[in-house]
Amino acid sequence: MxxxxxxxxxxxxxxxxxxxxxxxxxxxxxxxxxxxxxxxxxxxxxxxSSKDELVSTYIQARHEEWLQLYAIRLERCETPVDRILAVFDAYIDHAEFAYDHGFRGCGLLNAAAELPAGAPGRATMARHKAQVEGILRDELVQLTSPDCADVTAEHLSFLLEGAMSRAGLEGQPDRLHHARSLAESLVKTL
Amino acid sequence: MxxxxxxxxxxxxxxxxxxxxxxxxxxxxxxxxxxxxxxxxxxxxxxxSSKDELVSTYIQARHEEWLQLYAIRLERCETPVDRILAVFDAYIDHAEFAYDHGFRGCGLLNAAAELPAGAPGRATMARHKAQVEGILRDELVQLTSPDCADVTAEHLSFLLEGAMSRAGLEGQPDRLHHARSLAESLVKTL
DNA sequence: CACTATGTAGACCGATCTGTCTATCTCGGG
DNA sequence: CCCGAGATAGACAGATCGGTCTACATAGTG
Incomplete structure (x- = not known):
């Protein structure tokens, strides 16, 4: 065949x-x-079957696209710290990929902004962001206590999403690089 | 008259x-x-004159609405630390105000998500977020060196916007309270 | 060759969109 | 009392929306 x-x-x-x-x-x-x-x-x-289904497929594809970007970054990692910073690198990759034809921040977050409060699509996005936080926590538990890993994973998630929002508004990825260095110094003191 | x-x-x-x-x-x-x-x-x-003008007015009003919320919080502040945490409180106030009829995160960010890359409205949002960061920096310089204030103001801005994004996706303001305590311990070690 | 999958071009439908216009009503101030 | 500003309901226009349908072209497989 x-x-x-x-x-x-x-x-x-x-x-x-x-x-x-x-x-x-x-x-x-x-x-x-x-x-x-x-x-x-x-x-x-x-x-x-409809535009809605195309939209759902788009959302799913964007999610897997990021996982792919992260997987590539992951190959060159050796330590938990590497793998944590690779999450930030994957965000930067996404930003720089979109930079030429108009960087507008996280596609999933932008899509969520167009969905009403109860829509199932919003839960999908929430799950995606929770998955990223989970990746961070899984690496952090190798560096510190479970409780501290929880708090720090959330902290890093805020840095990621906050920097992505600011970067998207400004149309350039500088903020994401700043977030990466904040994360680096934060993780290295554990 | x-x-x-x-x-x-x-x-x-x-x-x-x-x-x-x-x-x-x-x-x-x-x-x-x-x-x-x-x-x-x-x-x-x-x-x-058009829906677009109504939208612009809405964006401007949301901006001033937050400033008002912050001004109210500001009245009960005495120290720079108080005034920094008041920024987080104002974000929480906004979240809890919207919570009943469907909390969907920052209205300005959601609006920006519907604007194309070069739109002037996006620059307005960027300026609003920069103004919030400026408020934080102005308080931080009273606590530490100018350089450290810059870095920390950006850090706090990331916490704010990141927590707001996550909270909006999840439909509840818990994440913002977490961001506030992160900010509190961050600022108190200066 | 013939069959079937898939794709194409474009007319078409009903609904909805932003925005305009008219004709009427209400009400406060001189 | 009367006038004018602002508000009203609703018809209307032109464009665009998502989605359907038909008739035809193309290409890989038996």
Whole structure:
């Protein structure tokens, strides 16, 4: 089976990713997506049942995209401190990747901002951020007590998300580098 | 001149504030705003030239709203440490005020998430966050060296914004209280 | 070759969007 | 008392939205 599979779905998802990130979700219409993807409208509805499903897929893809970015950084790590700072590096990678065509901060957080209070999508984002905090805590317990690891993991998460927000507003990743050095000195005193 | 002024504008602005915060900006239509305000459509266009101008006014109002919240907290402060923690308290006040009808994090950040990369509105938000950081720095210089004040003000800003993001995703203000205690122990070691 | 998967172009639908306009009403001040 | 400012309800316009449908093209597999 040498099937090349369907490229239309991939073209749609990557086009939607660009547009959703750059302009926001509800500001991005179906017609803009299929034009960017260079694909017929029916190809969208053959691969996704609705725009909502495309949005959900986009959110899921962004989540896995970050995990991938982190996995790459992880390969070159040896110590727990390395692996903690690799989380910050992965955020920086994401920022610098988006920098050319308009850095706007965390795509997941921006997407969440367009969802009403009870929406299931918001819980997905909360879980993603909790997972990042969990990664930090898992490394920190190798360096200190469980209680201190909990507190410090949350502290580092605040540094990450806070710096990402500020960096997104300013359109440049400097703040994330500052957060990384704050994290470094914070972790090295444990 | 005992003119009561125009109440329609105020009704519109407060209705728009609620809806913009709860459901997002582009998800909130003109018709929903005038229905919530209990006002005719022409009253909107007599007071605002377009939805965009209403949005700008909303953003400006949210900014001043926070300054007001902070000013109230400030009255009961005596030391620089008090005034630093009052910033966190003002954030908590905002969170708990919104908690009943669906807390969704910082209204300004959520609004920024719907604006494209170069939009002037995003610069307004960046300035607001820089102003908060400036308030923190102005208090910190009374406690430590200017260089250390710079670094610590940024650190505290990250704690604020990071905790606000996490709290917004989770729909409850716990994270902000955690950020406040982190800030407290951070500042007390200066 | 013929079959089937998938993709294409574009007309089309009903709903909703922002914004305009008109005609009427209400009410405080001179 | 009367006038004018501001508010009202609602029809209306033009654009855009998400989504459906049809008819046709293409390409890999038996």
């Amino acid at each position: 040498t099937t090349i599979r369907t490229p239309a779905r991939d073209k749609l998802l990557s086009a939607a990713s660009r547009l959703f990130y750059d302009h926001g979700i509800s500001a991005t219409g179906i017609d803009a997506i299929i034009a960017e993807a260079g694909v017929a409208k029916m190809s969208l509805y053959n691969n996704f | 005992t003119t009561i002024r125009t109440p329609a504008r105020d009704k519109l602005l407060s209705a728009a504030s609620r809806l913009f915060y709860d459901h997002g900006i582009s998800a909130t239509g003109i018709d929903a705003i005038i229905a919530e305000a209990g006002v005719a459509k022409m009253s909107l266009y007599n007071n605002f």
